[in-house]
Amino acid sequence: MSVPEDLQYTKSHEWVRTEGDTATIGITDHAQEELGDVVFVELPDEGDTFDAGESFGTVESVKAVSDLYAPVGGEVVEVNSALEDAPEKINEDPYGEGWIVKLRTSGEADLLSAEEYEKVVEEEL
Amino acid sequence: MAELRRTPLYDEHKDLGARLVDFAGYEMPVQYSGIKAEHEAVRTHAGLFDVSHMGEAVFRGPDAEAAVQRLVTRDVSRLDVGQAGYSVVCYEDGGTVDDVIVYRREDDFLIVVNASNREKDLAHFRENTEDLDVEVDDESDDWALLALQGPEAGQLLQGATDAELSDIKPFRFVEGEVAGAGALISRTGYTGEDGFELYVRPDDAPRIWRTLIEAGAVPAGLGARDTLRLEAGLCLYGNELDPETTPLEAGIGFAVHLDKEQEFIGQAALKDEKENGLRKKLVGFEMEGRGIARHDHEVTVDDETVGHVTSGTKSPTLDRAIGLALVDPGVEDRFEVVIRSNSVPAKTVPIPFYKRDRG
Numbered sequence: 001m002s003v004p005e006d007l008q009y010t011k012s013h014e015w016v017r018t019e020g021d022t023a024t025i026g027i028t029d030h031a032q033e034e035l036g037d038v039v040f041v042e043l044p045d046e047g048d049t050f051d052a053g054e055s056f057g058t059v060e061s062v063k064a065v066s067d068l069y070a071p072v073g074g075e076v077v078e079v080n081s082a083l084e085d086a087p088e089k090i091n092e093d094p095y096g097e098g099w100i101v102k103l104r105t106s107g108e109a110d111l112l113s114a115e116e117y118e119k120v121v122e123e124e125l
Numbered sequence: 126m127a128e129l130r131r132t133p134l135y136d137e138h139k140d141l142g143a144r145l146v147d148f149a150g151y152e153m154p155v156q157y158s159g160i161k162a163e164h165e166a167v168r169t170h171a172g173l174f175d176v177s178h179m180g181e182a183v184f185r186g187p188d189a190e191a192a193v194q195r196l197v198t199r200d201v202s203r204l205d206v207g208q209a210g211y212s213v214v215c216y217e218d219g220g221t222v223d224d225v226i227v228y229r230r231e232d233d234f235l236i237v238v239n240a241s242n243r244e245k246d247l248a249h250f251r252e253n254t255e256d257l258d259v260e261v262d263d264e265s266d267d268w269a270l271l272a273l274q275g276p277e278a279g280q281l282l283q284g285a286t287d288a289e290l291s292d293i294k295p296f297r298f299v300e301g302e303v304a305g306a307g308a309l310i311s312r313t314g315y316t317g318e319d320g321f322e323l324y325v326r327p328d329d330a331p332r333i334w335r336t337l338i339e340a341g342a343v344p345a346g347l348g349a350r351d352t353l354r355l356e357a358g359l360c361l362y363g364n365e366l367d368p369e370t371t372p373l374e375a376g377i378g379f380a381v382h383l384d385k386e387q388e389f390i391g392q393a394a395l396k397d398e399k400e401n402g403l404r405k406k407l408v409g410f411e412m413e414g415r416g417i418a419r420h421d422h423e424v425t426v427d428d429e430t431v432g433h434v435t436s437g438t439k440s441p442t443l444d445r446a447i448g449l450a451l452v453d454p455g456v457e458d459r460f461e462v463v464i465r466s467n468s469v470p471a472k473t474v475p476i477p478f479y480k481r482d483r484g
Contacts, residue, residue, distance in 0.1 A: 036144075036348070037161045039439040040417050040446075042465075058465070060417055062160040062438060063348050084415075 001121065002029045004095055008109075009117035010071045015095060016111055023072050023109075026099040027059060027090060030121050035061040038090040041083040044101065049075045052109060056101065059090065071111060074103035132177035133269045133327040137334050141344050149240035151178040154346040163349035164441040167316050168481075171275035172345035173337050176322075177330065180243035180265040182250060184234040188257035193234045195257075195389055196250060197227055198372060198381040204229040209296045209313060211380050214246065215391030219371040219398060222249055224362055224380075226313060228298060235309075237270075239362045253390060269330035273342055274320030274353075276481075281340050282321055285333075286310065290321070304329075304336040315350060317357025318481055355436050355447070358409060358477030364420055364435045365407060365449055373398055374451065376407040376476065405432060405451050409476035412446035412462065414469035423463040424450050431456050440478060447478050 007015045013031035017024040032038065040060040050056045050070040057068045079101050083089060090098040112120065129152040138145060143154035154175065156163065166172045184192055193201050199212035206229055214222040223242040228235040238246045243265055250261045273282055279290050288301030288310055298311035306329035314320040325333055338344060351361070360366050365375045372381050373395055383396050398404070412418060418437030423430055437448030448471075452460070461468040 036156060037159050039161075040415075042416070060439075062352060062441070063155070065417075065419065 001033070002095070003114045003118050005114045007095065008071075008111035008113065009120075010069065010111065011120055012069045014069060014071050016071045016109070018105070021105050022077065023074065023103045023105045024099050025068075025071060025101050025103065026094055027068070028117070029094050031066075032091050032094045032098070035059065035064060035066060037062050038087045041087045041090065041100065043079040043081070043083065044076050046076050046079060049073075050103070052107070059087075068100065070103065072103060072105045072109035073107050074105040076101055077104050078102040130178075132175055133330040134175040134177060134334055137331055138175065138344075143344070143346060146347075148347055149178055151240065153178060154344070156346040156348045157344045160346070160348035160352060161441045163343060163345040164352050166343035167275045167318055167345055167349060167353055168442055169276065171273060171277040171281050171320075171342045172316075172349065173334065173342035174272040174274065174345050174347075174350055175270075175334070176272050176350075177269040177327075178240040179270050180238040180240055180246065180263070181268050181324070182236045182238060182247060183262045183264050184236065184250075184259055185232070185262070186257075186259040188254075188259045189234055191387065192250075192254040192257050192259040192261070193227060193236070194385070194387040196253060197225065197236075198385075198389055198391070198395070199227065200382040200385040201227055201229060201234070202387075206231055207297055207299065209298055209311060211296075211377075213366075213372040213377065213380055214249065215372065215389070215395070216368060217390055217394060219373075219391045219394035220368040221362070221366040221370055221372060221375070222246060222368070224360060224366055224372075224377070228309075228311070242362060267327070268324050269327045271323045271325065271330065271334060271337070272314055272316075272320065273323065273337060274314045274316040274318045274345075276319060277341075278318070278320040281337065281342055284340055285336050293321075304333045306333060308333070315359055316353040317359070317477065317479055318353075352438050352441055355438055355449070356440050356442055356477065356479035358449070361436060365451070370405070370451065371395060371398060374403050374405050374407065403454050406454050406456075407435070407476075408450055408452055408456070408473045409478060410448050410450060410460070410462075410471045411474050412448075412469060412471050414471075416462070416464040416467065416469045417446045418448040418450075418462040418464065418469075418471065424452055424456075425461045425463060425468060426456060426459075428468075431460060434462060437462075442479050447474075449476070
């Protein structure tokens with residue numbers, strides 16, 4: 001299981017890369033492994049706004065549907081529309097080409113470090 | 126929670142790194158390498174499934190045939206020894222108790238039932254045959270069941286058995302040896318591909334499993350089994366079939382012999398439904414908008430509920446979102462599926478979604 005040091009995480013298995021007021025969000029390597037083959041991603045529209053903790057979309061594998069929760073509040077500035085045709089990128093490259101949305105953040109976020117996230121996963125196993 | 130049961134192949138699944146889930150009280154492999162890869166292996170090569178959780182009931186005694194005739198919708202007097210038939214067990218009102226396979230053996234009948242219905246079925250079988258001279262035994266724990274499925278299944282299995290597999294026609298079976306162990310070898314399956322199901326003794330199961338894996342069979346889990354059966358348009362009890370749904374409504378009238386001379390439970394109700402029209406019907410559909418329909422999603426026409434999705438998935442073979450739905454009989458070729466409060470358009474398509482090339 002890969003947990004890059006330079007990212008932040010949520011208990012619901014999203015990762016966040018913060019650059020200025022932009023947060024790029026995806027699901028973790030652990031999450032994609034648990035889900036199995038991702039076959040569908042329901043993305044929000046650009047301009048939609050979400051509060052921290054609100055569901056902004058879903059990821060579906062062959063067998064399961066999983067909600068995506070906004071790790072921070074903000075407005076959607078970009079969605080990874082390549083996932084519409086190639087949802088498997090989430091399995092293949094969860095921290096790179098498998099990114100899901102970019103938000104312009106508003107307000108503070110309560111996120112986990114890589115080390116703290118690893119503990120969350122260990123407790124689940 | 127009750128302790129989960131394990132099949133005789135549990136250690137094999139562990140060794141292969143399977144992801145195990147609770148299914149009908151058993152700890153079963155849902156996937157090994159991944160559902161899509163396993164699905165593909167069954168469509169193009171050969172996949173091996175552990176379905177030992179399935180239940181086996183054996184009917185013995187002078188009235189065994191009369192008992193089975195009363196319980197199932199198929200006319201089993203038409204089955205030869207060595208022949209099997211897909212059939213349905215109904216309540217008096219025509220609702221479904223279970224869908225089963227009936228094997229006619231030399232001296233008895235073997236009925237294979239869904240794991241989740243085993244206890245219910247056995248009670249139903251016994252309660253309804255008390256007046257007959259028949260013994261109904263639950264032999265579920267005496268059998269392991271392996272399903273080898275796919276275009277290369279025959280070739281692969283032939284390397285491990287003396288039985289002449291090309292002589293076994295679909296829905297026929299023989300008793301033979303596989304990897305030196307006794308087996309009932311049946312040309313049946315639940316994937317839409319050619320293949321065989323092997324009923325073997327629990328102690329022999331791991332050796333037979335390993336022999337077939339070493340010969341090139343790809344281990345496949347319940348996840349792929351579900352996407353395969355759905356593409357092939359095969360019903361799953363609890364999805365398409367339940368006590369509120371008759372086999373006629375679920376589109377498996379071919380397994381119901383309404384003209385059977387010896388009366389079966391539910392016959393009058395099913396005849397009546399056939400004469401007066403179905404209350405609902407099973408349709409196949411494809412999503413036209415984005416989204417995957419899932420079990421229990423609502424089906425609407427002009428915002429009015431007309432039924433529900435019984436099964437839905439993204440078809441690995443077709444790369445499209447497909448599904449089955451039970452809908453009002455008047456529903457025509459277009460409707461919407463409500464996916465998380467969005468109404469997404471869908472159109473009906475013929476069942477099965479996938480039919481193998483019989484070359």
